[in-house]
Amino acid sequence: MSLRWKSALALAALFAVLLVLALFAGNLAVHSIRQHYGAAFARDHALLQKQTLVTQLSRELALSQRLAGLEATRDWLRDEQDSAKRRAFFREAENFREAFADHSFSVIADRSLNYYFSDDKQAANAAEPRYRLKPNDAEDGWYFATRQNVRDYALNVNVDGKVRVTKVWFNVMIRDGDEVLGMAGTGLDLSRFLRDLVASHQRGVSNIIVNGQGVIQAHPDARLIQYASVSSLNSAKTVYRLIRTEEQPGLAGALAALKATPEGTQTASVTLQGQPRLLGISYIPQLDWYVISAVDLSTAAVLDERLLATLAAGGLVVLLALGLLVIFGLDRLVLNPLARLHRSVAQLSAGDYHIELRSRRDDELGDLTRAFNHMAGEIRVHTEKLEQRIEERTRDLAQANEQVLQAHRAMQDSIRYASLIQNAILPHGPLSELLGEQHFLLWKPRDVVGGDFFVCRTGPGRCLLGVVDCAGHGVPGAFMTMIAQTAFDVAVSELGLADPAALLERMDQVVRAMLRHETGARHLATSMDAGLCAVDLINNTLTFAGARLSLHWSDGAQVGEVAGERGGIADRKPTPFRNHVMTLRPEVSYYLTTDGFLDQSGGDKGFGFGRRRFAELLRHHAQLPVAEQHEAFQQCLAEYQGERAQRDDITVLGFRFGRQGEADQPASPGDYDR
Template sequence: MGSALGLRGKSVLALFATCVLVLLLAGIAGWQVYESVRSHLGTAFTRNFTLLNRERILAPVTRELALSLRLARSEAIRLWLLDENNPEKKSRALREAESFRADFADKSYFIASNLSSHYYFSDRASPNATMPRYTAQSSDPSDAWFFNTMKFGAPFNINVDPDPKLGLTKIWFNALVLDGERKIGLCGTGLDLSTFVRDFIGTTERGVTPLIVDVNGAIQAHPDSRHIAFNSGTTSAAADKSLFGLLPEAGDAETARAALDAAVRQPGSAEIFEASLHGKKQLIAVAYIPELSWHVLTAVDLAAADVLDTNVLKLMAAAVVILLAVAMMGFVFALNRLVLKPLVKLTQSAREMAAGNYSLALPPASNDEIGELTAAFAAMAGKVRRHTGELEDTVRERTRELVDANREMSVAHKKISDSISYASLIQRAILPDRQLAGALGDNHFVLWRPRDVVGGDFYVYRAVEGGCLLGVVDCAGHGVPGAFMTMLARAAIDQAIDEAGAANPAGILACTDHVMRTMLHTENRQRDIATMMDAGLVYIEYGAQRLTFAGAKIALYWSDGQAVETRKGGRRSLGDRHPGDYTNETLELLPSRTFYLTTDGFLDQAGGDKGFGFGNARFIDMLRRHANLPLSQQGEAFASTLAAYQGSHAQRDDITMLCFRFGSSP
């Protein structure tokens, strides 16, 4: 290559120089503009947001406080509290209080007597306040707010407190009721804390945390209720419920106290200070509401909050784009001159070779990587020309072999398909469709849907004198193995019916279990295939108007259109590792009841948005909604319900469902 700069060196040098230039210019200009704008807008945003919150809170809260004070000065309230047992005074006082309740935002009021400690409360749910809700006890910590308020004697206080006896958490407006200088009770209203926080404290702005504290720093409202100092209007707040407790860094608490004091001196303005809140350095603004003795604060995390004007961001983005465009134009020019032009000539030669012209003369090789690539192309063209002839002969031979193999596979596939179709015909022949139709007619339907052409599910019917036996069976396996299992299982069940009798479903299951074990299992050899099967059998006794059910992991459902009842089968399948315990259960055969037996293929079928199984709860709801329909319409409804739920999901298992209903004379 000599001393000439290679292709890789040229590309890296041009790209590195362009990136360094762009990053240097954009970084210096963008950082200075961003820091200046963010600092200025962040301070203005924090101050304006705080003053806006102050005005939003002041009007509704002041209104509730003014109404509470007017209610406390009511002559009717005062006279009643002095003579609480007087019915006339009580009626007049409560009528006046009810008129105030209509004006309160929360549509509630309370009246507490300092003479009897009775507490009356009225709201939308319980507008009748004729009887006290409870009697305050000085020994009860939950009543401390009442006795502390009466003790301090301030004309009013605003207290955030949960009342466990009412089951409410509110911002309470407690106004003192006086008889001269004598304190005879409290009255007022409350604002639901969660609603207040949502309407006046909640915000969707990222990185913004609004809160309210009292003159002592106790937190009255916070987006996270765990920080609220409940009952701080009458008692001292804990350190972790105070603004100063949220400022762990040294000096932050003193800075916050100074800002709160300054806000008290200038209630119409907002004081700004910086502190670490919730582990992050934040800009905090505080404004004072003298009417409520509250401070409204807003903490803004400038790193997370959206405080920049989008127009400024657009200007900055436009400047960066222009700088990048200029830099990229320079890079493209250099790349085209130094790299792309030689590559274009080599590409044209490569296209000719791809078209089969291997004798084409390549452009002269230069003293760099492109020159090495040109020489490699020339060597490759010679090898491709030699190997092309050999490859064409090989492809023709392989194609002939594939055609012969495909023809043989088609013949084998047709034989297998014909065999499986014939097996399906045989399997269908053992199903008692004709017997069921002749015996039960429109009083039954069967939904039988194997997963493959043949399957492992089948259903049984045996008519005997005075009754009949119905049932469904789910053999292990699918397809051809499952179909063979159904033949063995059908033979075992027929033998078990003859031995145990059709009127004994539990005996039939136990006998079938024994016969299957004898057929498929020896004591000295482990079973090589799954031979278990689930079954549910029902014997119908016409004269007694009752049925007897026994099941092996298959349940019996019935419904009258109002409710769905279930009888579960035994916990073990037939042919399980250990023999199961199967018992008969007897039920009345009422004309209003429709009975259902189903294998687990229906319940386990995947579907819906997440591919979950159909499930027992959805199955029971489907039965309840359609139980009163004619059985033919029920079959259509169940099939369409399953298809709608299944959607595009593949069928997971064989599905069999047997439904029957008997009138007063089966």
Template structure:
């Protein structure tokens, strides 16, 4: 019923949405014609076509929209309340069902526990009797039989069934006396391990349980009897079993019978085997020493996902004593039900009760639906009153203010609202009047201010463009001057096909400077890396070039260490004494190498820059001094003299290449990668080495920006080259 009501409300809500959409957008109904039944679509189209323009205009206004929103809100609340009511009713049913079935299973447990507990206590007392233990040790001794049977007969009178049995583990004799058969002190028969009917005795001896109960159902007599088997022990040794029977036929019949429809009761053991059920075919009879079939277990009839696991977990908690009662939702016999379980720890049994939460006797559905309808009507009445109040207090004053705004937009700045109210609407009207006055004042002043600001902005843009042009022109001119001091022409004349050069300024001008000077016996080449980059570093290169030229005049090209020492001294004289105090970096990394073709050797000296020698055996690094030129402590440059060899290549590199970030992790290029690239360059002709080195750097750098000026200077110093020295 709840589902049908929700569906009806949903159709009403859809109809209202379509009608409102037609008022707003007429073409929607034509589209609905294709997806709705023909009669419904034609009816909606005809109804919307017959609607007058005045009515449609009202729907376009705030009042029409609020009416539509109120209707939609009412229908939405109705649908939500009906849906929530159905869900609430279902939860209430589940709650009441859980509470009821929990109390039911506890009552069933007490009804079962009281009669069985009495018989169990009496059987345990009989097993603990000294006469019983003495008789079990030697049941053929007449002196022990008399006191035992006297004691046993007293217990028989107390047992509800007025019967008892004794079975000896030593002699395997089975004694039994009741009210029906005459008393006998002789064994009724001897137990045999090969007899299936006697398997309960031998299996019980093998178990460690102090007692166990066996449900025996006689199909012919239609009698269900519980046999209480209590183990008689002495010093940890099993002497035998004593016990009694309890006729549970009428009790179990009353237990599984329930007066309420949708409620069922059963009894299971620790393994989940069914011991009592309204359907006798599901009961596991004579379980002593045997395992119940699947159809005789409760888990077999649980078909919901996770039901068996939840049942086992509930049984585990009950056996552990962490819970006295468990309830869980399951699907039993294909129907959703609430299952409640309680344990009889003395018997190892579980009383189980199940209930259908949708059973009609749990709660009166008519009462809940009546309350829901009353609440719904109250909500609808509240919405109606709220809509009328909003229309009178809000919508009509806003409509008047809307007309005033239209006149203000048309240029009538003298308009006034003439609305005297002491609420938010009145405050809005007062603010509107002030706004109209301010708009009139600002309109008169706006054009003058815009013209003035536009003129100032145009002048500022012109000045910035002129300043930017001058700065760029100066930087380009500085770049031309810097290129003028580079030894490109003499380098091409001397080593046109035997050198490689990678010179990449980070900005337009660079802080790296390479030098090349022919000498009488060969030539001198070197690299200078000034601190920083950009214009300041470029100015440093001019100072470095002047210092290098002065060092050549004062020293000798075949003494690179002397050149470095002289440049260090000249550089120190160029800066003021407070350069260090102001933290201005004025250091230079530098290295020079003189190639003596006549002597077949090279002389190298470096200041914080190394020489990379590459031949057929690999890359060999000649370390320069640890300090750079211009540092606080004077550099101690040392000449390193090495012989020239076949296919020898020499390289100098600034730290811009080694520190350049790139790769997947964004690490620096590094010395190892640089040395690997130098090994690869050895297999290429000198005319291709610069381009290859550029490609390797670009691939490694990827999209990361260049961090510093980059310079790599390499020459062919092979011993086999002819000595062509030019002054």
């Protein structure tokens, strides 16, 4: 007999016995005990919750009615401004506050619509109204609805946003004949109410409280509660919305039957929020509230534990006996041979390929043992060949890796050298010679080299300052700066330093001419942003022209921006540029910046730095010495950027001319022209 046949017979016998036991236990427990005891459990639990709720609420309601019925209460509400009556009432009310479970009370004077509320935190100021009710305020609608629709008292679950509490409110009307004097009562903290009177400590049971219309007053999920239900006559938050449509008439009938016979209980089987539940329902006529206990029969403890213990013990004995038989058979027939095979597999996985098992069996395990011996031999041969190939490939890989490292080092050396060259051709010297400590420069390429650069040219009685932002980053951006620098040199050599707009237009023409015959240039971003300032030191004027860049200025009190044109250099269509002339003021600091600073992401939400934040930065630091402005710009940018990566090349050039009262003045421009 084969191993498969032996195993099939053993497992079939085991499953047959387990099936008989399962059918017997399921038929006895599920169909008899669970349904019978589940219905009784649901009814008893609903009655218990009703009694607990009535006991607690009746005490709070009785105290509220006594507070409302005090002669001191009525006397004060008839003459709210009388100080003696006010003291008499609040002296009595303080005693009631200590007696209430929540240590709080509330009073509304109908004539003035003043709302008084006192708890442990506000006892000292109890005589002062917290706010005044307004008929047109939706948050105060509960009072006017209660005043109109309720004769004696009402319970209302509501969020009072003005005193910042959420409670189950006990509202007792105070009348003098037909005249409404006001309302008094207390409240139970909703969280405590749900925890103590609604939350169930029974596994598989949850409690719900609804009013006579089925509107939910209390639920373990506070989101389903209809707050201020007294003023919400057509609320959608009803228990009927939680069950299927076809089950709603049956539940409505059970609630109606309970209202006719309040002492009894009702049960109903429904699908509550998509889950099958058995409902036990009781009724509190004094409050017109229904207490619903939803029982999950699959998890609630409704079965007789002793009967389950007896059944479990009997089944355990039978299973143990069957288990011993199955274990003995499997150990002899299957487990011992498999254990030997497992140990051999472990040795094989550890690298011992000289394994050979012996077996005289003619079943599947015997065939498996012989197949294992053959596999071990094949693995041994293939492993030896594979080790030889791996050794050869490892040598090849090491050589290739060394070549890649050499190429990478050479590339990095080239880029660093290019950075030195780019930094060397920038006019740091002329800029320092021209302005000295009356300028600062924040130049931060995103990569080792970048696409931003700045210019400084001087001539007799005048100078030219500017920044240029070329498309691209890293090496491509750096090459674009060479093209832009060449175009700038050509424009200055032809046109001089006085007309920034003409210089930008000439730079545009030169760049277009240089890229005209490059077939790949039409598919690449080759445009440039630029801002140029021509300073006439004799006539004390500053002329600005910009291609998508602006000139910013601030005197510490005001902040201004002179916007450049919307088109850039080497855009698809040429842009005419305009000069903006202004008087050069010694108390004003001027700033040229590329969009890298303004677009840098940071802050809590990762937004760009932005022009408004940049303007505030200028306003707060424009009057500082320029060297300190440099540190302030760097610190502000670093704090805003945080751990985020730099998005673009950043260049900011800040400068002043002829500021009075400072020792260091800009050097007189000479004939140095770079």
